[in-house]
Structures are given as structure tokens and as C-alpha cells.
Amino acid sequence: MLSMPPRQLGAPATVMVRPLLLKPQWMNGLSERLLVSHYVNNYGGALRRLNTIRARLAALEWARVPVFETNGLKREELIAAGSVILHEVYFDSLGGHGDNPPTGLEEPKAELALALERDFGSVMAWRAEFTTMAKALAGGSGWAILAWSDRLGRLVNQWAADHAHGLAAAIPILALDMYEHAYHLDFGAKAGVYVDQAMANLNWERIGARYRLAIGEGAEDDKLFLPFGAPAQEEARISAEELKTVLDGDDDRQPLLLDLCLPRDLPRRTDMLAGATMHAPAALPSWVKELPRGRPIVVYCICGFQVSGTAVTELRQRGYDATALVGGITAWHAIGGTTVPLDASTYEDG
Ligand SMILES: [Fe+2]
Secondary structure, eight states, X not given: OOOOOXXXXXXXXXXXXXXXXXOGGGOSSSOHHHXXXXXXXXXXXXXXXXXXXXXXXXXXXXXXXXXXXXXXXXHHHHHHHHHHHHHHHHHHHBSTTSSSOOOSOOOOOHHHHHHHHHHHSSHHHHHHHHHHHHHTTTTSXXXXXXXXXXXXXXXXXXXXXXXXXXXXXXXXXXXXXXXXXXXHHHHTTOHHHHHHHHHTTBOHHHHHHHHHHHTTOOGGGGGGGSOTTOOSSGGGEEOHHHHHHHHHSOOSOOOEEEEEOOGGGGGGOOEEOTTOEEEOGGGHHHHGGGOOTTSOEEEEOSSSSHHHHHHHHHHHHTTOOEEEETTHHHHHHHTTOOOEEOOOTTOOOO
């Protein structure tokens, strides 16, 4: 079953990282440096903070906690959780189909286009309100959010001054990050140019899927929330959190780590997981001969798209116990996983 829906996976004790669904090196006018820094440092930072706060809360003896500590932790939990969720909506909303640079010419389709017409008069009228609202947040911080409200029975453009600001019970289906960290690296203080550029990178298929999920009609849309080219079978994937637990543990069946990278992507790499060996995907027929049978193998690439996905499918067909790291080394960075400097000495040339 395909299952990477925009909801929590696994045990609720840890809020798990969601992979990037966009290809950060192939966006129109939004740089890889900006997107990856934003994802790892700001989204990942909020996620790590949220999990730390939740662990702290879980260990409290409620009868003895001073009021200021309760207030402080619950306030910070709300802010961190809001940041995690809105950043996930934001990153999911960007990026075309993952196999081509986004065209920027797409418009909302089907139900969502009709809903925008119904609630705003036209898609153009919705866009004018949404982008004006976003640009009005320039120089400060906050979010421009398109949300579905059951109570109001319509889509609303919702202004948010911070991560904890939301229309009660409304479900965000598109969120545009207006914090300076979302654009400063590429656009300096030109927030308006950033808004137009982000709008030209929207993935309307996924935004439409979020709308259908919000109105209770989206059960079949899970595959849209899986990284392009990742293995479809759940047992062929491993999350960053699961891998970290295994590597931090003292299980003597430690997985073999394979770092796969296309030759053209080598210049994008600076680090790797400790103990991993690096290989060229095209040289699989030669390096596969060196792999041990009966030992788990974890394959990762930069973002967990088809480079690791294709290799894992091939290895599993050959009978190896191989899994692909969901979200790749980028998701690993986002959960605060440690790495070592890149060692490409095992990489096959040509
Ligand atoms: Fe952000």
C-alpha cells in the first residue's frame, strides 16, 4: 500500500520528519541553497524543538510543576507544532512533479478551481487577494494561508502573524512562508519578488489533494505525498528516525549503508553518513557483487527520490534485504543526524 499521507506516520511519541517532495535543484528561481537551508534549519529546527519539548512534558510531574514552566513549555510546544505543520504544507505545495522543473504555468484543477471560483469569484480574484495578503507581510514575519473552514463552508485566505495563529478548526491546504528566512538568501528584502516566484512553483496537484483530504474525499491521494521514484512498498523504505534508532543501538546486525549519487550530483555533496560507502548507481552490476547476503542494507541518496528508489527495487529483486532512506540525507540532516566529511574513494568513475 502506498502510504505517505500528510499525517503522522508511526508512533505518536515522536513527530516524524516529512521528506521534501520537491526537487530543490530544479525549481524556477528558488535556489537549492535557500530551500535546503530552510528545510533543514528552520523546518528541521522546529521539529527537533517540538520533540524535545514533548519529551520534557512527558517527564513532568504535573502536581509539582510551577505555573511559569507549564505556561512556557505549552506555549513553546504550540509554536513549534504550528511551525512544523505549516512548513510541511508549504514544502508540499511547491515543486511540480519532481521529474521536470515546474513550469509555473499551471493553474488549480478540477474541484479546487471550482471551489476557488465559488468562494472568491474566480481563480484570478483568489490569487490577487492571496498574493496581496502575503506581500503585506513583507519585512516582518508570518504566513499567508489558504484554508478550508467547515464552519464557514468555504475556502478562506487567512492571515497569520506567527506559527501559532490560525482560524479555529480550519485546515490549511496552501501555506506561504513570509518569514525572512524563507527568501532572504535569494531575494534579500524583496519579499514581493519572492511571493511571485513561489506562486510560479506551486504544485496544484498536491494542493488539490490536500483540499480533497480536507473535505473528506481524498482517501486515494496518498501516492501524491510520496517522493517521486521512492519505493512504493512500505517495507522497502526506512524512516530517518528508524535508521537513527538502529544506528544508535547496540544491535549487532547493524545495516550496511550505501550512499548512491549520480555523477552530475557529486558537486552538490559535502558529507555522508558515518560508515557508508559511496557508489555510482550505474555501476550497480559491479558493486552488488561485494554486498553481503543476510545483512540489512540501507540505501540513501540526496533526497530519497529515484536514485535510491530504483537501486532498492533492483536489490530486492536480487534477494537483498534493502531499504531506501525516506527523504535521503536531507531528511537525515533535518532530524539532526550526524555525518562525516564526504569520502568518494569508493566511487566508480565513468
Ligand atoms: Fe520557514
